Amino acid sequence: MRHHHSFSTILAAGLAMAFLAGAQYACQADAPGQADAEEPMDAEQAQETEGGEVHWSYEGDTGPDRWGGLDPSFAVCDTGVQQSPIDLAGGIPAGGGGLEIQWQPTDGEVVDNGHTIQVNMAEGNTITLEGRQFSMLQFHFHLPSEHTVEGGVYPMEVHFVHQAEEGDLAVVGVFMDAGGAHAAIQAIWDAIPGVDEAPAPLAGIDPNAFLPGGRAYFRYAGSLTTPPCSEVVSWVVMTESIAVSQAQVDAFAALYPMNARPVQPLHRRFILLK
Ligand SMILES: [Zn+2]
Secondary structure (H helix, E strand, O other): OOOHHHHHHHHHHHOOOOOOOHOOOOOOOOOOOEEEEEEEOHHHHHHHOOOOOOOOOOOOOOHHHHHHHHHHOOOOOOOOOOOOEEEEEEEEEOOOOOEEEEEEOOOEEEEOOOOOEEEEHHHHEEEEEOEEEEEEEEEEEOOOOOOOOOEEEEEEEEEEEOOOOOOOOOEEEEEEEEEOOOHHHHHHHHHHHOOOOOOEEEEEEEEHHHHHOOOOOEEEEEEOOOOOOOOOOOEEEOOOOOEEEEHHHHHHHHHOOOOOOOOOOOOOOOEEEE
């Protein structure tokens, strides 16, 4: 697929900036382009390719409360003061605006990366957040939701990962609640390759299908929710959820029964409600 080269270019640019800036987000599981269809590889090989060969998981000796000690590059998972996810409570009403979503149907590829199901997207989807433009790299799923709202957990959460030219990220999160079947999700589920298989091309994925009707959102400064937990993420979490069927939740749970990091302390941050 032609757009693999653009994924690689984006990743290379991100890696270069990460080294220059001393940032540590380059080997995140959420990173784009970690799977290249031209050379099918399994999850471990994919991680080695992106420099993150350290095994981490969501339970036990390699679970979230151990991430910070698994590798020096993961230290901020423990020592950070603006970690994600968080409980979204006490949002400060700040009026609307500040977010423009410019998404359109785009070709992509579905990957099982060993931590989640991820859809790598070709170029063409951007958001403008507080005057800065970010380009979508990929989106992926968590079960249950990582963010909570006043303590309430949703069945799932989808994260749309965007990157600015400067290398920092903006992630748009959307809660997924129990309801009717979601056609766009079903198309992705139907395309999921095996963990040892090549990414599965999927044409005409419309990310707009995953947006709720309302455009209100929570806004705060945070981090990757996976190692190395780099604090480079401008978070946008939509206040309204979208519906997925229990069967669709169950299908994801059969692959990943729990891939959500627990909520982290707010520390001195504040949450805007826009
Ligand atoms: Zn995520």
